[in-house]
Amino acid sequence: MKAKQKAAPPAATKALAPQEKPGWTDIPIGAVVVEAGNGVNYQTGDWRSERPVVDVDKCIHCLFCWVFCPDNAVVLHNEKFKSINYYHCKGCGICSAECPVKVITMVEEAKAQSNANDSGAADGDGNLSPKAVGKGG
Amino acid sequence: MAGNLKQLSHKPERLVSGHRMCAGCAAPVLVKQILYAVDVPVVIANATCCLEVTTSVYPYSNWKCSWIHSAFENTSATIGGVEAAYRAMKKRGEIEEDVRFMAIGGDGGTFDIGLQSLSGALERGHRFVYVCYDNEAYMNTGIQRSSATPLGAWTTTSPVGTAIAGKTRPRKDLTKIVAAHHIPYVAQASPSNWKDLTTKAEKAFNVDGPAFLNVISPCVPGWKYEPELTIKLAKMAVDTCYWPLYEIENGQYKVNYKPKEKKPLVEWLKPQGRFKHLLAPENKHLLDELQSQVDREWEELLKNAGES
Amino acid sequence: MGKLIAATGNQAVAQAMRQIDPHVVAAYPITPQTDVVEEFAAFVADGVVATEFVPVESEHSSMSTVIGASAAGVRAMTATSSQGLALMWEMLYIAAGLRLPIVMPVANRALSAPINIHGDQSDTMGARDSGWIQLYCKNQQEAYDTLIQAIRIAEHDSVRLPVMVCYDGFIVSHSLAGMELLEDDQVKAFIGKHKALHPLLDTKNPVTYGPLALFDYYFEFRRQLVEGMARAANVIEEVAEEYARLSGRYYGRYEKYNMDDAEIGVLVLGSAASTAEVVVDELRAQGVKAGLLRLRSFRPFPKAELARELSHLKALCVLDRADSPGALGGPVGVEVRSALLESAKRPAVINGIFGLGGRDTTVDLITTVYHRLMKIVDTGTVDEPLFYLGVRGGNNNGRELEAAIPQARATR
Numbered sequence: 001m002k003a004k005q006k007a008a009p010p011a012a013t014k015a016l017a018p019q020e021k022p023g024w025t026d027i028p029i030g031a032v033v034v035e036a037g038n039g040v041n042y043q044t045g046d047w048r049s050e051r052p053v054v055d056v057d058k059c060i061h062c063l064f065c066w067v068f069c070p071d072n073a074v075v076l077h078n079e080k081f082k083s084i085n086y087y088h089c090k091g092c093g094i095c096s097a098e099c100p101v102k103v104i105t106m107v108e109e110a111k112a113q114s115n116a117n118d119s120g121a122a123d124g125d126g127n128l129s130p131k132a133v134g135k136g137g
Numbered sequence: 138m139a140g141n142l143k144q145l146s147h148k149p150e151r152l153v154s155g156h157r158m159c160a161g162c163a164a165p166v167l168v169k170q171i172l173y174a175v176d177v178p179v180v181i182a183n184a185t186c187c188l189e190v191t192t193s194v195y196p197y198s199n200w201k202c203s204w205i206h207s208a209f210e211n212t213s214a215t216i217g218g219v220e221a222a223y224r225a226m227k228k229r230g231e232i233e234e235d236v237r238f239m240a241i242g243g244d245g246g247t248f249d250i251g252l253q254s255l256s257g258a259l260e261r262g263h264r265f266v267y268v269c270y271d272n273e274a275y276m277n278t279g280i281q282r283s284s285a286t287p288l289g290a291w292t293t294t295s296p297v298g299t300a301i302a303g304k305t306r307p308r309k310d311l312t313k314i315v316a317a318h319h320i321p322y323v324a325q326a327s328p329s330n331w332k333d334l335t336t337k338a339e340k341a342f343n344v345d346g347p348a349f350l351n352v353i354s355p356c357v358p359g360w361k362y363e364p365e366l367t368i369k370l371a372k373m374a375v376d377t378c379y380w381p382l383y384e385i386e387n388g389q390y391k392v393n394y395k396p397k398e399k400k401p402l403v404e405w406l407k408p409q410g411r412f413k414h415l416l417a418p419e420n421k422h423l424l425d426e427l428q429s430q431v432d433r434e435w436e437e438l439l440k441n442a443g444e445s
Numbered sequence: 446m447g448k449l450i451a452a453t454g455n456q457a458v459a460q461a462m463r464q465i466d467p468h469v470v471a472a473y474p475i476t477p478q479t480d481v482v483e484e485f486a487a488f489v490a491d492g493v494v495a496t497e498f499v500p501v502e503s504e505h506s507s508m509s510t511v512i513g514a515s516a517a518g519v520r521a522m523t524a525t526s527s528q529g530l531a532l533m534w535e536m537l538y539i540a541a542g543l544r545l546p547i548v549m550p551v552a553n554r555a556l557s558a559p560i561n562i563h564g565d566q567s568d569t570m571g572a573r574d575s576g577w578i579q580l581y582c583k584n585q586q587e588a589y590d591t592l593i594q595a596i597r598i599a600e601h602d603s604v605r606l607p608v609m610v611c612y613d614g615f616i617v618s619h620s621l622a623g624m625e626l627l628e629d630d631q632v633k634a635f636i637g638k639h640k641a642l643h644p645l646l647d648t649k650n651p652v653t654y655g656p657l658a659l660f661d662y663y664f665e666f667r668r669q670l671v672e673g674m675a676r677a678a679n680v681i682e683e684v685a686e687e688y689a690r691l692s693g694r695y696y697g698r699y700e701k702y703n704m705d706d707a708e709i710g711v712l713v714l715g716s717a718a719s720t721a722e723v724v725v726d727e728l729r730a731q732g733v734k735a736g737l738l739r740l741r742s743f744r745p746f747p748k749a750e751l752a753r754e755l756s757h758l759k760a761l762c763v764l765d766r767a768d769s770p771g772a773l774g775g776p777v778g779v780e781v782r783s784a785l786l787e788s789a790k791r792p793a794v795i796n797g798i799f800g801l802g803g804r805d806t807t808v809d810l811i812t813t814v815y816h817r818l819m820k821i822v823d824t825g826t827v828d829e830p831l832f833y834l835g836v837r838g839g840n841n842n843g844r845e846l847e848a849a850i851p852q853a854r855a856t857r
Contacts, residue, residue, distance in 0.1 A: 027196075031195055033195065033196060033197070033198040035198075036198060036200060036201050036202070036203075037153045037198065037199065037200065037201035038196070038197055038198060039154075039155040039156060039192065039193075039194075039197035039198050039199035039200075040153040040155045040199070041155060042155035042156075042157075042194075042197050043155070044154070044155055044156070044157065047160060048160075063142040063143065063146060064142075066142070066146065067142055067145070067166075067170065067331050068166055068328070068331075068368050069166070070158060070160075070161060070162050070163070070164075070165040070166050070367075071154050071156070071158075071165065072150055072152075072153060072154040072165075072169065073154060076146050079143040079146050079147075085154065087154075088154035088155055090159075090160035090161075091160060092160035092357075092364040092365060092367070093161070093364055093365030094161055094166075094364070094365050094367055094368055096365060097365040097366065097368070097369060098368050098369075106365075
């Protein structure tokens with residue numbers, strides 16, 4: 001559970017009790033969502049039973065993990081692998097299966113969490129992808 | 138051209154994290170690959186489907202571009218309305234910028250219930266890209282057969298019983314049905330071959346008229362396999378020629394990828410629980426029929442492309 | 446003073462659409478609406494409108510297309526009838542639920558089976574719970590005037606709901622009448638520029654339309670819709686008054702004819718009111734205190750106003766050009782009865798189903814209705830709270846009515 005707490009969830013993810021949710025006079029009509037992309041605030045990382053742990057030193061930065069990730073949970077920096085966004089990573093294992101140099105290992109979530117010092121896992125832990133949050137089209 | 142992965146990594150994400158597609162789903166992978174191909178603003182119409190319900194759970198939306206869902210069978214008509222509004226505004230000088238339009242639906246929303254709407258919009262020549270993410274059954278309602286479900290496949294409405302073993306009819310060739318509308322660009326693609334897909338998406342967005350992309354979309358619960366195999370299964374569909382990568386540009390067929398060695402179909406079927414029964418000796422005739430369908434269609438494709 | 450012309454209801458509606466010059470019109474032809482689409486296509490072909498005309502392959506697609514266009518941020522219209530409206534059903538609820546101010550003329554026609562092309566109001570009455578404002582017109586002039594008003598009502602900030610402008614198939618849609626058109630620039634000024642709310646094409650501010658709203662939010666959005674509908678009541682009146690200043694023609698949510706001192710009255714929607722007016726005139730000439738109330742706005746339903754206007758009657762007949770098999774009566778009858786329930790004083794109410802499938806509803810036939818009311822007043826008893834006006838066969842019902850006709854004629 002430590003790993004999850006470390007990833008400070010954005011405010012909007014705080015689960016609201018039914019009575020705390022806005023009333024009909026307080027929300028835009030027609031169910032229009034006016035804050036495009038606010039779904040990024042929804043945590044899907046807690047679905048995971050296994051997490052990808054990347055041996056960054058051996059990574060060749062081919063970006064296959066990035067282009068095949070269904071959840072945009074591979075964080076890049078300057079065209080290179082930077083970290084895994086565990087706030088969203090669902091642990092499907094595609095990145096590990098597609099890694100041509102086999103440097104992504106799927107580790108049981110419980111084990112990974114109890115060993116917070118796991119190399120590779122720590123540095124990107126829980127960070128929202130700046131791309132996902134910041135940019136849009 | 139769309140460029141390499143390093144170049145693509147600078148493109149904005151239009152479908153952001155936090156959506157509720159199953160772990161390992163191919164659909165968001167192909168969506169992002171397609172949207173990397175367009176640099177101007179896009180408006181998307183989404184048919185009712187897995188992608189739609191998992192990316193727009195109020196008060197959230199995972200779409201950073203304008204997006205509309207209205208119903209299941211009418212995505213093409215809906216995007217046609219948006220595109221008509223855009224043309225009307227252009228005509229009246231009310232909008233300057235260049236905007237592109239995309240409709241997306243699953244095989245249910247495209248092959249079946251949405252076919253009429255799709256056909257109408259193609260015939261009327263709206264400028265839009267229709268993307269079918271084909272996972273070969275109605276997955277959103279829990280794996281029921283569609284006209285895209287292959288022969289012999291198990292679904293909950295083509296179950297494997299003692300009298301009948303899975304779907305009794307072959308799948309519909311939608312790509313060719315769409316091509317018969319003589320629209321400028323039609324292609325079949327796979328998220329495993331990302332460069333092929335982004336290149337096709339770029340072509341599709343650039344033609345001045347309707348374009349259609351049929352993209353295979355492996356489904357973890359529907360096809361019954363381990364989630365990490367999604368891209369491998371998409372690739373295997375291509376390498377067995379079950380899902381050939383080809384395009385029809387202004388009527389000209391082109392095969393975009395010919396596997397060095399055409400793998401036997403059984404290699405693609407084997408990891409999928411929905412085909413498990415086809416490996417039993419008593420269903421060998423179904424397996425053979427499926428293989429011979431693939432062979433026939435591949436030969437026909439090569440012929441159409443002038444390569445046989 | 447505008448331009449006097451002779452026009453069918455469909456032509457009148459097409460002229461209003463030409464003057465509105467919507468950004469997008471998507472339509473599919475269906476009898477008796479077809480001329481609207483044809484006339485409008487000709488305006489497009491002649492370049493007299495700047496509209497993008499989308500000749501869709503079905504009514505489901507026409508409503509879907511105008512939903513897309515309206516959400517994109519422009520004025521969008523379609524038109525239909527009967528089976529076409531039925532095919533749109535799913536999308537009617539979605540247009541209203543997304544709060545899109547779409548305006549749609551409907552040339553009312555019976556629903557199959559058996560197939561029938563003539564006028565009754567079964568089609569739009571079935572859509573009464575879809576969240577659309579419904580205005581029923583008496584004649585060609587009113588169909589034209591109402592279509593123009595509907596743009597203002599639909600797009601009003603406090604409403605933002607789609608509007609159906611209903612007029613009887615063939616009786617209004619195809620018959621020619623003298624009418625007045627406003628000048629093009631008068632219409633343009635009256636409707637003003639379309640104001641989009643959260644348009645999809647505002648790409649700097651992207652939005653999501655049509656999300657999945659589950660048990661935690663869906664109810665709130667339905668409640669909002671009800672509020673928009675409630676607010677439409679005043680807006681309809683305001684727009685009517687402003688339009689009256691422009692045109693000299695006023696239509697509110699309902700129209701009274703000799704009602705204030707009436708003892709017996711009929712309530713009806715649409716063109717049958719014109720016929721009933723003739724009957725009222727005849728009865729008044731005979732000293733019978735007969736009145737008529739024509740309901741124009743069925744949605745929103747002016748319940749308090751109707752209770753006030755009808756409670757002084759001794760007997761009332763609600764005539765429904767649609768039925769609701771298995772219900773207590775026709776849709777209007779049931780609702781009017783409910784509206785009167787809270788009045789301390791209220792008339793005896795009967796409900797007649799009439800004119801289904803375009804069955805001719807004559808002066809004679811409506812006269813029999815008033816005779817029924819006179820009999821109720823005389824005897825103090827209601828024999829038949831629900832009846833079928835002018836149908837043949839069955840136990841006495843139709844035959845009795847037919848027998849009553851010569852008698853009714855003799856009294857004139």
